[in-house]
Amino acid sequence: MKIVKSLYTKKKYIAGLLLILAITVSCRKKKEQEAEEVLRPVKVQVLSRSDMSLGYTAGAEIKGKEEIPYVAVVNGELTVLNAKNGDEVNAGQVILGIDNQSARSNLQSAAASYNTARIQYEKYSQLYQKRLITETEYLNAKTNYQSASANLALANDSNNKSVIKADINGVISGLDLERHQQISAGQLLFKIVNESEMEIKVGVSPNIVNKIKVGTAAKIKIDELDREVSGEVHEISGTADTKTRQFIVKIRIPNPERKIKSGMYGTASIDTGVEKGIVIPKESIVVRGVEQIVYVIQSGVAKAVPVKILNQNEKFAAVEGEGLIIGSEIITDGQNVVQDGEKIKKIN
Missing domain, CATH: 1.10.287.470 (Helix hairpin bin)
Structure with missing residues (x-):
C-alpha cells in the first residue's frame, strides 16, 4: 500500500514538473513571438560617397512668354466680335467693339x-x-x-477704349463672349498669348540657386504631350519669396510648332553640374514637421537624422547631415511608417 502511494506521489510530482516545463516553454515562445512582432521590416542601403551629375527638378504650369489680359474699361453692348478662342491675331487688329x-x-x-x-x-x-x-x-x-x-x-x-485692339501677335485665349451681350467695366474679356516661346517659372531653394546661371540648360517634361523638350534659364530672381523662401527661376522653351499650350504642366530639370557628396534615393527622405529626415540604423534601431538637401533630381538627392557616416545604413523602404527608436528587421 505504501509502495502504491509512493508511486502515485512520484507520478504527481513528475506531472507537475512537466506542466511547469510546458508553461515555461510556452511563455518563452510567446515572448519570442512578441519580440519578433515588434521588429519593423525594412529595406536598407549602405551610404557611400559618390560624384553624380544632378539636375534640380521642380514642376509648374507652363505659360506663354507674353500673356496680355484685356479688361473692359467701359460699359456697353458688345457690337463687334472679330475673333474666337484659338485664333491667331496680329498687333493692331480689332478684336472687340463695345457700344458705349x-x-x-x-x-x-x-x-x-x-x-x-x-x-x-x-x-x-x-x-x-x-x-x-x-x-x-x-x-x-x-x-x-x-x-x-x-x-x-x-x-x-x-x-x-470701346474698341479693343491686339497689342501683340498671338493667340486668343479665354474669350467667352457673344455679340450683343452687355459688358461691364472691369470685366476680363480675353487674353492674347504669344506662343512662339513658352515659359515655366519654378521655385529654387537658396542652396541651389547659386548653381544656376542665366543660359543654363534645362529639360522640361510635359505631361499632356508625353514628351521632353529643351529649354534655357532666362531669368533668376534676385531675392527670395517672403513666404516660400525660394527664388523664382524662369525658363524659356522654344515652341516653333505651337504644340505647347498655355496651361499645360511641365516638370523642369535644370542642369546644376556634378555634385560631390552623399547621394541617396529621394524616396528615403521623410518630412516630419518642418524637418526633412532619413532613418539610420544604429544597433538594430531606427535613428532619425535631419538632413539638408544640397541638390536633387527626380530620383536622387545629394544631402548632408550630422550622423550620416559613410558605411552606415539608411532605410529606403518602410521609412514612412517607422518611428524614431523603433527596433527594425532588415529584409531583402
Whole structure:
C-alpha cells in the first residue's frame, strides 16, 4: 500500500514538473513571438560617397512668354466680335467693339463744342488783328478753344477704349463672349498669348540657386504631350519669396510648332553640374514637421537624422547631415511608417 502511494506521489510530482516545463516553454515562445512582432521590416542601403551629375527638378504650369489680359474699361453692348478662342491675331487688329452710348454721346457733344469754339476763335483772331475787339475778348475766345480741344481729346480717348485692339501677335485665349451681350467695366474679356516661346517659372531653394546661371540648360517634361523638350534659364530672381523662401527661376522653351499650350504642366530639370557628396534615393527622405529626415540604423534601431538637401533630381538627392557616416545604413523602404527608436528587421 505504501509502495502504491509512493508511486502515485512520484507520478504527481513528475506531472507537475512537466506542466511547469510546458508553461515555461510556452511563455518563452510567446515572448519570442512578441519580440519578433515588434521588429519593423525594412529595406536598407549602405551610404557611400559618390560624384553624380544632378539636375534640380521642380514642376509648374507652363505659360506663354507674353500673356496680355484685356479688361473692359467701359460699359456697353458688345457690337463687334472679330475673333474666337484659338485664333491667331496680329498687333493692331480689332478684336472687340463695345457700344458705349455715354461715351458716344460725350464725343458728339465735345465735337460740337469744339467746332463752335474753333469758329469763334478764328473769327476773334481776325478781329483782334484789326483791333476791332479788345484783347480780353480775344483771350477769352482762345481759352475757350483750348479747353474745347482738350475736352474733345478726352472724349475721343474714352470712346476709343470701346474698341479693343491686339497689342501683340498671338493667340486668343479665354474669350467667352457673344455679340450683343452687355459688358461691364472691369470685366476680363480675353487674353492674347504669344506662343512662339513658352515659359515655366519654378521655385529654387537658396542652396541651389547659386548653381544656376542665366543660359543654363534645362529639360522640361510635359505631361499632356508625353514628351521632353529643351529649354534655357532666362531669368533668376534676385531675392527670395517672403513666404516660400525660394527664388523664382524662369525658363524659356522654344515652341516653333505651337504644340505647347498655355496651361499645360511641365516638370523642369535644370542642369546644376556634378555634385560631390552623399547621394541617396529621394524616396528615403521623410518630412516630419518642418524637418526633412532619413532613418539610420544604429544597433538594430531606427535613428532619425535631419538632413539638408544640397541638390536633387527626380530620383536622387545629394544631402548632408550630422550622423550620416559613410558605411552606415539608411532605410529606403518602410521609412514612412517607422518611428524614431523603433527596433527594425532588415529584409531583402
